[in-house]
Amino acid sequence: MRFSVTITNNRTQWLLLSVVLISFASLIAASLFYERSRVIEEQRQRLITKARVVDENIVRQLEGVRNGLQSILADLEYFDHFKARQHLLGLRLKALSDAMPGVRTLNVLDASGTVIASNRAELAGKNFADRQYFTMLTQTPDPGDLYLSQPFASVLGAYSMNLVQVSTNEGGAIERVVTATLDPEFFQVLLSSVRFADDVWVALAHVKGVLALHLPERRDLLGVDLNTPGSLFRQHVDGAEPSSFLTGPVKTTGENAWMAQRTITAPHLRMRGALVVAAARSADRALEPWDQIAKLGLGVVALVSLISAVTLWQTQRNRARAMAVLAHEEALRHQAEQEVRQMAFYDALTHLPNRRLLLDRMSQQQAASVRHGRYSALLFLDLDGFKQLNDRHGHDRGDRLLEQVAQRLQGEIRQEDTAARWAGDEFIVMLSELSGDAEDASQRAAQVAAKILASLAREYDLDGLAYRCTASMGVALFGGEKEPLDEIIKRADKAMYQAKASGRNAFASAAPG
Ligand SMILES: Nc1nc2c(ncn2[C@@H]2O[C@H](COP(=O)(O)OP(=O)(O)OP(=O)(O)O)[C@@H](O)[C@H]2O)c(=O)[nH]1
Structure with a gap:
């Protein structure tokens, strides 16, 4: 433009x-x-x-x-x-x-x-x-x-x-x-x-x-x-x-x-x-004197034309260069801003929204859910035995697994949902406005949870290492009425521990808030 x-x-x-x-x-x-x-x-x-x-x-x-x-x-x-x-x-x-x-x-x-x-x-x-x-x-x-x-x-x-x-x-x-x-x-x-x-x-x-x-x-x-x-x-x-x-x-x-x-x-x-x-x-x-004047006049016209054309050409060239420099600086600045934004709101390893961005979206989602009278759900995931992978196959392979888990989570959710990295091997998936009916919303959340667990349970290729890993998940509905965000998360977290306790590779539904 x-x-x-x-x-x-x-x-x-x-x-x-x-x-x-x-x-x-x-x-x-x-x-x-x-x-x-x-x-x-x-x-x-x-x-x-x-x-x-x-x-x-x-x-x-x-x-x-x-x-x-x-x-x-x-x-x-x-x-x-x-x-x-x-x-x-x-x-x-x-x-x-x-x-x-x-x-x-x-x-x-x-x-x-x-x-x-x-x-x-x-x-x-x-x-x-x-x-x-x-x-x-x-x-x-x-x-x-x-x-x-x-x-x-x-x-x-x-x-x-x-x-x-x-x-x-x-x-x-x-x-x-x-x-x-x-x-x-x-x-x-x-x-x-x-x-x-x-x-x-x-x-x-x-x-x-x-x-x-x-x-x-x-x-x-x-x-x-x-x-x-x-x-x-x-x-x-x-x-x-x-x-x-x-x-x-x-x-x-x-x-x-x-x-x-x-x-x-x-x-x-x-x-x-x-x-x-x-x-x-x-x-x-x-007419000789006039001829001289005419030649002088033509010379002046030619000289003025040449000087002004060269000056304009140079001015335009300099401006184009200055604009190119400006555009480059702007691109760099934009890139730096993007990077800052990325660092501020996204996880560096998995590129998923981080804790801060998730909380922000949760806050908005809760307000919308309450306003629309539709339930949303929070799925709290924790990988099973992740420490073992790190210990046995190295931290890098652990990183590869976290990256692939992130990709699979994103592949299983809708555009309006959010998959975020909460901490270490913990992820949170927020499913937006599933249903106006709590029972129905709960069922839908359970379906997605099962789908995600199945997806995560498939074999991974970690830099040549075929590896299997499962996750445990707590599912908490929210949006029926206003509730502190950390309370919602606590409910989901608690349910996740129930799932772990039930034998892992499973999900448990949290009690309503
Ligand atoms: N590779 C890698 N490891 C991490 C990262 N962040 C945390 N961890 C490790 O993740 C492990 C988390 O282990 P826990 O969840 O406590 O234990 P666990 O082995 O998953 O056991 P359960 O949760 O009970 O199944 C720890 O060993 C951390 O050091 C990370 O960014 N990369």
């Missing part, structure tokens, strides 16, 4: 520990998940902000260039009017380009694409009619638009773009074209300033896909066409939203990245063509 309770307790403890550990692990997992989401969201916001900062700054820059181009166009009327001062136009362009950071070349072209003035004198007279931007604006020449050419490789290996404005005559045909060649490296400082970590990179591309600037500097990537199926660039452009945040492999580096992209359209500038800025970061590297 206690063992099964212990098993149930152990199972419950393991179940509880599992619940606690699962809850703990879930808490850690939830915290990690929350932290990961927080990191991703923080990075998202930062990259989006950085892309927007680049966007706004470039728009400012474009506005400045647009204003410069418009002022040149306005000046052209003056220079066309005063042809003699045409040579001063070049100086004017030089002064302007010097004042406009990021603008390397300022050209004024006529309707045929020939350079009529430039801040760089060596370009005068060259014809740029075959340039992509010239072809683009001849199709839809609009003085209100600001044309942005696709990036092209400059002689220095950098990629440049032209910003172009046109003036038209009354018929809508091209009159003059003013171009400003933007040196993208001018944007390097701007793009560098938004890189908030080593692995953050920022890039500027034309909306058609040509990469014009990449920071950290990767000249090998300049001119690469980003507009390929499935690329993050294509996804952004196809999304037709000015701003996007995408995750995936980057075409240029192959790494898994978070990328904020913005299309720089500046509607108020009426740009024909647009730029796309991208601010990106390697997702794996950005």
Whole structure:
């Protein structure tokens, strides 16, 4: 019973520990998940902000260039009017380009694409009619638009773009074209300033896909066409939203990245063509600190689980051992109690109830007999010539006989009767509630007495010695009315002596008490 309770307790403890550990692990997992989401969201916001900062700054820059181009166009009327001062136009362009950071070349072209003035004198007279931007604006020449050419490789290996404005005559045909060649490296400082970590990179591309600037500097990537199926660039452009945040492999580096992209359209500038800025970061590297925390968290969960499991296992094992010791001690104590009880109430040799226990039972039996009006009987036995056995064959054989006599007595009586060893070779058998009628009870007692005498008279085997022994018996009824116990015993004892005197191996009935 206690063992099964212990098993149930152990199972419950393991179940509880599992619940606690699962809850703990879930808490850690939830915290990690929350932290990961927080990191991703923080990075998202930062990259989006950085892309927007680049966007706004470039728009400012474009506005400045647009204003410069418009002022040149306005000046052209003056220079066309005063042809003699045409040579001063070049100086004017030089002064302007010097004042406009990021603008390397300022050209004024006529309707045929020939350079009529430039801040760089060596370009005068060259014809740029075959340039992509010239072809683009001849199709839809609009003085209100600001044309942005696709990036092209400059002689220095950098990629440049032209910003172009046109003036038209009354018929809508091209009159003059003013171009400003933007040196993208001018944007390097701007793009560098938004890189908030080593692995953050920022890039500027034309909306058609040509990469014009990449920071950290990767000249090998300049001119690469980003507009390929499935690329993050294509996804952004196809999304037709000015701003996007995408995750995936980057075409240029192959790494898994978070990328904020913005299309720089500046509607108020009426740009024909647009730029796309991208601010990106390697997702794996950005999550490295989180990875460390996650590993630490998993380690803590594993360690706590291991320690608590081992502790519980050890505790249960120690408790089981302690309980085993307790159970053993209890068994010993129980055994000692049994032995004490045995010694106190039972005869050590025959294991029959001793004198004390017999008297106790007699007392109870007498009370019950009186109460029920039923007679009980006391049979007082004494072995005949027992001393002789001891003297001739030794005390041990005498002991064997006493043991066997005890067994035979017990074999002849009912469960409710008592056979006790009174002293030496004297035994008392108490027959409980034989009958309500004294005569009948006496007869029944006589029957049992005869049966017992016959049983005791049978041959004994005393450690190989065949031996015969008889007993003499006095029979006293009791229970008719209350009578001192020693009186009952005396009556039976006296009757026993009568039986001895009558020749032994017999019983005699005692006079009523
Ligand atoms: N072996 C053995 N002998 C015992 C024990 N207790 C008492 N005796 C002996 O039992 C004998 C009792 O003898 P008595 O009853 O006086 O004499 P008896 O020979 O039986 O003679 P009657 O009773 O007149 O027939 C004594 O010799 C005791 O020493 C015991 O526990 N073991």
